[in-house]
Amino acid sequence: MSTRRTAVTPEGIRFRDLDGDGVMAPYEDARLSAEERAADLLPRLSLEEKAGLLFHTILGVGEPGEHDVPAGFSPHTTRELVGERLVNHLNLHTLPSPRETARWVNAVQELAEQTPHGIPVTFSSDPRHSFTENSGISFAAGSLSQWPESLGLAAIGDPERVREFADVVRREYLALGLRAALHPQVDLATEPRWGRQAQTFGQDAATASAFVTAFLQGMQGERLGPDSVACTTKHFPGGGPQRDGEDPHFPYGREQVYPGGRFDEHLEPFRAAIAAGTSAMMPYYGLPVGLELDGQPVEEVAFSFNRRIITGLLRDELGYDGVVLTDWGLVTDAEVFGKPFPARAWGVEHLSPLERTALILDAGADQFGGETRTDLVLELVANGRVEEKRIDEAVRRLLLVKFSLGLFDDPYVDEDAAERVVGAAEFRAAGHRAQAEAVTVLAGTGLLPIAPGRRLYVEGVDPAVAAGYGEVVDDPADADLALVRLQAPFEPRDEYFLEAMFHQGSLDFPVEVVDRVTALAARLPVVLDVTLDRAAVLTPFDGTVAALTVSFGSSDAALLDALTGRIPPRGRLPFELPRSMDAVRASRPDVPSDTADPLYPYGYGLEIPETPQP
Known part of the structure; x- marks a missing residue:
């Protein structure tokens, strides 16, 4: 730990002398409450320091x-972000080894000590404990x-397992110096085509509500403290019901609709x-x-620009006084790796970046995700468009989190x-056991569990892994059964x-994929597993393959442990599986289980017996 700004009071109390004056200011006194320390630090800060706190970037x-x-x-x-713009909330992407990450985190915290009041950095992360690799x-x-x-945790269906998972996430994040989680995601997976379902807890509001409670208990505890990871629950007021299932990261997916009148249901997990x-x-x-609330139409602007949603609903009606952090990139148009990435300023595309910044603050948000334009906040205060007391409101909330986490007292990691x-x-x-238990058996209990010693032909499965569960052969004609894994289309x-x-x-699966599996199934029994990051139309395989399972993030070894009964699968579908795309197109995006005559309903799943292990 750096000792550059460590001092001792005349009474012998050692403290981090973050402002470098040799005197323990109240905000440097670990004996005081987070509220007392934030109240002391806030008036000491320059407007530039306050503006830096309002930005949370990659x-x-x-x-x-x-x-x-x-x-x-x-x-x-x-140096530009932390030392010059005074930004001290950083969202980390790809990480090197744990030791290298910890060393880098400590070096950045030492850099932060050199700022006027030594405000420590809060390092945050999107989910990083599963299989999805998507930088967004x-x-x-x-x-x-x-x-x-x-989705796999939802398939297991046990809040205690979610709490156990969250506790592991907390411990690993703490070891790396990650003190804020940009999750959990509790949107309801009611639109089968929507591309962000993998990180949800499925379609059911009661399940998502129970699981978000368990997750927050595992991550934060009863209240934020030095052993907590602060969580950002998203995406208020529920991001599932997208028109045609398109995603609002992109201009064609900006519209969120409620033809079934289920807005309140999507609000329950929040x-x-x-x-x-x-x-x-x-x-x-x-x-x-x-959308109408209390009989009045809600302005058709994106939620972070929407005062009726942020101040009216979240702050006033639901009584929430924590931090509101916007999603990433609402202010500035960008081009990354030669491709456009327009600001997600849906409904206010005509406004300038300065006007968008003002509107977000007016709506009630505290922090700008993925942005670095501190100059815009400074300009808004200088020209009187935004009062400094509005900035102070946001800064107070952000400082309370840092003080509660103990970052001002020791931000370093071992x-x-x-x-x-x-x-x-x-x-x-x-984690491996949870991967196996989340596997959901839809058909084929007469074939499962796979008996030891079977000759296996595999596609989409690592033969070296499969060799631990049977004899792997190269020709289907030599096999007792085939094991095939597909990704949802x-x-x-x-x-x-x-x-x-x-x-x-x-x-729908491509015709060539269906034909290949069908031809294989005509030659020998096929066990087909489909990895679902959202729903899929499995109708072409139903009754064709000998056994059908779905998984939600499982290694080949975990899948085979499940299929052989070494770890019995216990999954139940966290959303329904539609029979056809016609049924999907006719369904209402905000209504769970709304496709006609689903192939497999929500909650469906079969059991197979456990295989005794030697």
Whole structure:
């Protein structure tokens, strides 16, 4: 730990002398409450320091101490952001090894000590404990323990398992210096085509409410403290009911609709999150179309610009006084890797970046996600468009979180502990078991569990892994059965930055995939597993393959443990599986279980017996 700004009072109390004056100011006194310390620090801050607190942006992890070289997606250096713009909320993307990450985090905290009041950095992360690799929403586990996607936890159906998972996430994040989670995501998966379902808890409001409560308990505890990770629950007031299932990251997906009148149902998990003490809320990009609240139409502008939603509903009606953090990139148009990425300023595209910034603050949000334009806030205050007391409101909330987390007292992490804790064997074992248990059996209990010693032909499965469960053969003619894994279908798109990473469009499998599996099934029994990051039309395979399962983030080894009964699968569908795309197109996006005559209903799943292990 750096000791550059450590001092001792005449009474012998050691403290972090963050302002460098040799005197323990109240905000430097760890004996005082977070509220007392925030109240003391706030009036000491310059407007530039306050503006820096209002921005939460992406930064890549570079070489420790290399503060003058941009890393990752950010065009900015660490020194420019932390040392000059005084931004101290940083969203980290791809991470190196745990030790390298911890060393870099500590170096950035040392840089933050050099700012006028030594405000520590809050490092945040999108989900990174599962299988999705999408720089816009989630990262594959890498060095961390790997678990099923949130849909898989919903399939298991046990709030205690969610609490256990959240506790592991908390411990691994703490070891890396990640003190804020840009999750959980509690949108309801009611539109089968929507591309962001994998990180949800499924279609059911009661399940999502119970699970968000368990997740927040595991991450934050009863209240924020030095052992907590502060959570941002998203996407208020519920991002599931997108018109035609398109995603509002992109201009064609901006409209959020409620033809079934289920707005309140989508709001339920957020009520639960508020009751459980979520540290922050993130509104979605979506623009509500045709929505009325209390008999009055809601302005058709995106939620973070929408005063009726943020101040009227979230603040006044639901009584929420925590941080409101916008989703990423609402102010500034960008081009990344040669592809356009327009600001998600839906409904206010005509406004300038300055006007958009003012409107977000007017709506009631506290912090700008993915932006670095501190100059716009300074200009708005200088010209009287925004009062400094409005900035102070937001700063107070943000400081309270930092003080509650203990960052002002010790923001540093132990490199040895990071290497020891992250990806610990017990965490990996628990994650593996959850992956297997989340597997959901839809048909074929006469064939499952797969008996030991069978000759296996595999497609989409690593033969080296399958060899641990039977004899792997290269020719289907030599096999007793075939094991095939498919990814749920989607329509590839690549016009906008990030678009290629999102799985959107039709849920129908390509004809050539169906024909290949059908031809194989005519030759020998096929066990087909489909990895679902959203629903899929499985009708062509139903009754054709000998056994049909779905999974929600499971390694080949976890899947085979489930199929052989070593770890009995216990999954139940977290959303219904439609019979056809016609049924999907005729359904209402805000209504769960709304496709006609579904192939498999919500909650469906069969059991297979456990195989005794030697």
